[in-house]
Each structure stands twice: as C-alpha cells, then as structure tokens.
Amino acid sequence: MPADGPLRIGSLLYEGVDQIDLTGPFEVLSRLPGATVRLYGVGSGPVRDDNGLRLLPDATLEDAPALDVLHVPGGSGQERLMEDGRVLGWLRRQAEGAARVFSVCTGALLLGAAGLLEGRRATTYWAVHHLLPLYGAVPVDARVVADGRFLFAAGVTSGLDAALRLAAELRGEAVAQRIQLEIAYAPEPPFQSGRPDLAPPEVLAAATAGMAERTARRSAAAERWAAARRPPR
Amino acid sequence: MPADGPLRIGSLLYEGVDQIDLTGPFEVLSRLPGATVRLYGVGSGPVRDDNGLRLLPDATLEDAPALDVLHVPGGSGQERLMEDGRVLGWLRRQAEGAARVFSVCTGALLLGAAGLLEGRRATTYWAVHHLLPLYGAVPVDARVVADGRFLFAAGVTSGLDAALRLAAELRGEAVAQRIQLEIAYAPEPPFQSGRPDLAPPEVLAAATAGMAERTARRSAAAERWAAARRPPR
Numbered sequence: 480m481p482a483d484g485p486l487r488i489g490s491l492l493y494e495g496v497d498q499i500d501l502t503g504p505f506e507v508l509s510r511l512p513g514a515t516v517r518l519y520g521v522g523s524g525p526v527r528d529d530n531g532l533r534l535l536p537d538a539t540l541e542d543a544p545a546l547d548v549l550h551v552p553g554g555s556g557q558e559r560l561m562e563d564g565r566v567l568g569w570l571r572r573q574a575e576g577a578a579r580v581f582s583v584c585t586g587a588l589l590l591g592a593a594g595l596l597e598g599r600r601a602t603t604y605w606a607v608h609h610l611l612p613l614y615g616a617v618p619v620d621a622r623v624v625a626d627g628r629f630l631f632a633a634g635v636t637s638g639l640d641a642a643l644r645l646a647a648e649l650r651g652e653a654v655a656q657r658i659q660l661e662i663a664y665a666p667e668p669p670f671q672s673g674r675p676d677l678a679p680p681e682v683l684a685a686a687t688a689g690m691a692e693r694t695a696r697r698s699a700a701a702e703r704w705a706a707a708r709r710p711p712r
Numbered sequence: 713m714p715a716d717g718p719l720r721i722g723s724l725l726y727e728g729v730d731q732i733d734l735t736g737p738f739e740v741l742s743r744l745p746g747a748t749v750r751l752y753g754v755g756s757g758p759v760r761d762d763n764g765l766r767l768l769p770d771a772t773l774e775d776a777p778a779l780d781v782l783h784v785p786g787g788s789g790q791e792r793l794m795e796d797g798r799v800l801g802w803l804r805r806q807a808e809g810a811a812r813v814f815s816v817c818t819g820a821l822l823l824g825a826a827g828l829l830e831g832r833r834a835t836t837y838w839a840v841h842h843l844l845p846l847y848g849a850v851p852v853d854a855r856v857v858a859d860g861r862f863l864f865a866a867g868v869t870s871g872l873d874a875a876l877r878l879a880a881e882l883r884g885e886a887v888a889q890r891i892q893l894e895i896a897y898a899p900e901p902p903f904q905s906g907r908p909d910l911a912p913p914e915v916l917a918a919a920t921a922g923m924a925e926r927t928a929r930r931s932a933a934a935e936r937w938a939a940a941r942r943p944p945r
Contacts, residue, residue, distance in 0.1 A: 499895065502735040502765065506868070509763035516764070525758075525768050530742035531749070532735065533768035535758050584896075605896065622900050634896030635739070636872065644902045656905035656915045657922075662732065663817075663838065663867030665906030666899035667855050669877045672889035673898030682889045689890075 486514040486649065488548040489573070491566075491586075492536045493521040495556020498528035500583040500638055504550055507642035510658045511650050516550075519543045521566060529554045540569045548645070549577040552638070553584030553604060555693060560589060561700045567593040581630045581645060583638035588697065590629075591616065592704055600626040604634040605675050606687065606694050613701040615708075636673075639664065719747040719882065721781040722806070724799075724819075725769045726754040728789020731761035733816040733871055737783055740875035743891045744883050749783075752776045754799060762787045773802045781878070782810040785871070786817030786837065788926060793822060794933045800826040814863045814878060816871035821930065823862075824849065825937055833859040837867040838908050839920065839927050846934040848941075869906075872897065 488508050490501050501518070509516045520526065520536025527533055551570065560566045570593040574580045582590050587603035590596055591614030601616040602608065602624040611618040623641045624631045632641035643664070647655035672678040678686070687694075721741050723734050734751070742749045753759065753769025760766055784803065793799045803826040807813045815823050820836035823829055824847030834849040835841065835857040844851040856874045857864045865874035876897070880888035905911040911919070920927075 497739075498735055499739040502731055505763070505765055506730075506732040509765070518765075530738070532738055532742070532751075533770070535766035535768060537766070622896075622898070623902075636895050636897045636899065639869065640900045640902060647902065652903065653912075653915060653918075656903050656911060657919050659901060659903055659905040660908070660911045660915055660919045661923075662869050663906055664869045664899075664901055665855070665904075665910060666869065666897075666901065667873045668892065668897055668899065669856075669873060669880065670885065670889050670892055671898075672892040673896055675893070677898060678889060678893045679886075682886060682893055685886075686890050686893045690894075 483513055483650075486511060486547050487544055488514055488516040488550060489543050489546040490516065490518050490550040490552060491570070492518040492526055492534060493556050493560060494526045495554050495559070496526065496528050496552050497554030497584060497635060498530070498532045498534065499635055500552030500554060500586060501534070503636060503638035504581070504583065504642035506662055507639065507646055507658055508548070508550070510661060511646055512654065517543070521560070529556070540566070543573070545576050546573050547577060548579045548581060549573045551580070551582040551586035551589055553582070553586040553588070557585045557589055558693070558696055558700065561592045561704075571595065577628065579628055579630060579645060579649070581632070581641065583632040583641070584634045585697070587611070587631050588614070588701070591701070599629055600624055601629070602631045602633045606690055607697050610698060610701040613705040716746055716883070719744060719780050720777055721747055721749040721783060722776050722779040723749065723751050723783040723785060724754075724803070725751040725759055725767060726789050726793060727759045728787050728792070729759065729761050729785050730787030730817060730868060731763070731765045731767065732868055733785030733787060733819060734767070736869060736871035737814070737816065737875040739895055740872065740879055740891055741781070741783070743894060744879055745887065750776070754793070762789070773799070776806070778809050779806050780810060781812045781814060782806045784813070784815040784819035784822055786815070786819040786821070790818045790822055791926070791929055791933065794825045794937075804828065810861065812861055812863060812878060812882070814865070814874065816865040816874065817867045818930070820844070820864050821847070821934070824934070832862055833857055834862070835864045835866045839923055840930050843931060843934040846938040
C-alpha cells in the first residue's frame with residue numbers, strides 16, 4: 480500500500496445494515512488523505528438501516544471499481560444476503576484484489592458465506608461468535624483481529640477502533656492520531672456494559688433473549704453452509 | 713418524563729452535518745423502547761455530510777411534531793445556519809417544549825445562535841470551546857455536560873457517551889446498559905489522541921492548523937452575535 484496516492488474505499492450498503500457499522504468507519508476513513516469512501520448498494524435506491532435511518536448509495540455493486548479497501552458492515556439485513564450469489568460473488572471478486580478487507584460485526588458472516596474465512600483468525604459480534612468455526616475460521620476473542628490483509632471488528636461500535644488501526648496502517652500513525660483528535664475519540668462510556676463479560680447478568684440475559692430468534696436464524700444459515708461444504712461420505 | 717410511553721426524538725439534518733454527531737446518538741436512542749427517532753431536514757432532499765455521506769430526512773422542519781427530545785448535531789454546515797432565522801426559530805420553538813435538548817459538537821453553537829445558551833453550563837468541540845462565553849454560556853471542560861433539560865456532548869464521537877447517559881435518564885439504567893451491550897460499546901482506541909491534552913503536540917498543531925480558517929469563521933460569527941446583543945452605550 481503506498482503511503483499516499485489515491486485510495487478507493489468501498490462499503491457494502493444494504494437494507495437492514497446496522498448504520499454505525501458503516502458510519503463509524505466512514506467517519507475515520509473518509510478523513511484519510513487521498514481517500515474516497517463510496518457506498519455501493521445492493522440496489523440503487525435509498526435503504527433503511529436496522530433502526531430506520533435512511534442512507535443513499537453512491538452507486539451499485541456493478542459500478543464499483545476495483546477497491547483498495549473493501550468494507551463490509553453487519554446488521555440484521557445481512558441474513559437476507561447469506562445465499563445471494565450476486566452479493567457473495569461481488570465480495571469474492573473485490574476481496575481478491577483488495578489491499579484490505581475489513582468487516583464489522585456480522586459483516587464477518589457475509590465474508591464467511593462468501594468462503595473468505597477459511598483458515599483465517601477472525602472475530603464477529605458476541606452473540607454469533609461461536610458460529611465462526613462453521614465458516615472454517617479460527618475464532619479469536621478480541622475487539623479487533625487482523626489476519627494478513629483481513630481486519631475484523633467484533634461488533635457495531637468496534638468499527639471505530641478498527642478503522643483507526645486501519646488508518647494507521649494505510650497512512651501512518653500521525654495521520655490516525657490526527658483523525659482521532661478531529662473526531663474527539665476519547666470515549667467515556669457512562670456504564671461498563673459493552674461486553675458480555677462486563678454487563679450485569681440480567682442485562683446480558685435480556686439482550687440475549689431479545690435477539691434469540693435472530694441468533695437461531697443465523698445459526699441455521701451457518702449450519703447449512705457448513706453442511707453444503709462437508710465432503711460427502 | 714414518563715418511564716415508558718411514546719418518545720418523539722427528532723434530529724436536525726442539514727447539508728454539511730458531521731454524520732457521526734447524528735448517527736452516534738441515533739444508534740443509541742433509536743433502540744429505546746417506545747422511541748421514534750426522525751431526521752428533520754432543513755430541506756426535503758438528501759444531504760451530504762461533511763465528508764460526503766448521503767442521508768435522507770424523514771420530513772422537513774415544519775412537519776415535525778412537538779418533540780420530546782430535540783437533538784442538534786454539529787458539523788461544518790452549522791456555519792451556514794448561524795444567521796438562518798427559520799432554523800433558529802425552529803430550534804427555539806422546539807426547545808421550549810422539549811423534555812430534553814441535546815447538542816453534539818458545534819450543534820451547541822447553533823443553540824447559542826438561537827439564544828438558548830445564556831446562563832447555561834455547556835460544552836462544545838475543543839477547537840471552539842472558548843467561544844461559548846460569547847453566547848452567554850458558562851463553559852465547562854468536560855466530555856458531557858448536563859444543565860437542567862439541556863445536555864451537551866463535547867465533540868463528534870462524544871455523542872455516543874452522552875446518548876447512553878440520556879437513555880438512562882429517559883428509560884432507566886438497565887435499558888441503557890442493554891443498549892450499550894447491544895452496540896458492543898466497550899471502546900479500545902488504539903491511540904491516546906482523542907483530546908487536545910492527550911494528543912502529541914505535533915498532532916494537535918496539525919489538527920489546529922487544518923481547521924484554522926473554519927475556527928476563524930466561527931469566531932467571527934460568535935463575535936457578531938455577541939456584538940448584536942451588547943447593550944448600546
């Protein structure tokens with residue numbers, strides 16, 4: 480990766496993305512000197528995120544140039560793309576030539592469905608972390624995991640931490656630190672509840688119960704994927 | 713504020729908003745039970761944020777109901793609204809009846825221009841923090857500052873911290889902690905550079921120089937505002 484020169488960064492945009500998986504890294508990466516960050520939509524129209532925020536793509540998948548950085552956010556809409564050959568093929572083709580492939584949250588499951596996790600150290604959202612081995616990945620219990628050209632942010636807001644790390648790799652630490660200062664990223668969470676091992680047990684139980692159906696669907700998709708890959712006896 | 717029941721949250725959306733001032737709080741507040749978060753645009757079409765992200769408003773200012781929570785994000789586009797009577801009048805009217813008025817970053821300067829900071833303890837983005845007294849505010853050097861119904865987040869990503877605090881005030885700590893777990897907000901910044909007193913001196917110098925023109929324009933606007941309010945001799 481050159482220390483300067485143009486840098487084409489592209490984010491996958493789809494209905495039901497969790498917007499901060501996308502907008503957190505956007506805030507950091509769009510400030511990199513020479514970088515353009517574009518949103519490539521599964522469709523050409525506006526999408527609603529998981530909670531209703533409306534975002535517009537800059538272009539559709541087929542309009543994307545060969546990307547230097549492929550950014551794959553997660554969100555409940557990821558489920559509908561897990562067997563979408565067009566999207567998975569696009570991810571495979573872009574990942575092949577990209578200098579960096581960067582997933583946030585359940586974006587890692589999309590990379591898994593595209594066959595891109597086999598043999599890789601990876602992380603994903605805490606509620607589905609146990610599914611990584613079904614995609615052939617080596618699960619690592621960390622907020623940010625790097626494996627060669629691949630970078631994985633565990634969940635939702637972790638995209639900010641990973642994007643700053645990526646910024647330093649792409650343009651140097653001083654640039655990343657300047658961006659951190661510009662975006663005033665000196666977090667002061669008012670509670671200690673951002674990880675399953677930190678959250679009060681009743682809070683963890685409520686969150687887990689609230690997403691049980693979604694987790695079950697994601698498990699079933701991972702099982703199907705793994706079964707289809709298993710060598711016939 | 714009732715512990716449940718509908719909660720109408722509205723964010724001001726304008727060209728040149730810094731998107732994470734808006735999307736950070738959106739991620740938290742849209743998960744509150746009973747809450748709807750809507751983006752009210754200065755115009756009815758899509759806007760580009762400071763760095764090019766395209767967002768769509770749900771409605772225009774005039775379509776907004778009386779809000780329970782008025783959320784005012786910052787960004788370079790704030791400058792163009794500092795003498796916009798329609799927007800400032802809307803902020804004043806909404807602030808009058810709202811249970812909470814919540815600014816992020818230079819959104820506080822918009823509240824200042826609307827005359828809403830006089831006598832209030834407040835904070836804003838580090839590069840313009842010294843302008844708060846021109847709007848009659850008592851500047852407080854903190855990431856999140858509360859004064860009665862008003863809540864101020866200092867800069868950009870601080871909207872996440874403030875929104876979690878607001879979530880706890882509106883719906884209780886257990887709900888806020890659950891949201892924090894859902895969005896995996898256990899930050900691990902790779903550098904310590906998110907505040908002027910933490911950043912390496914050369915990083916602070918570069919960031920300050922990079923925004924010097926913008927800071928000068930913001931200072932001039934604040935001076936004009938203060939001069940217009942000064943009693944004639």
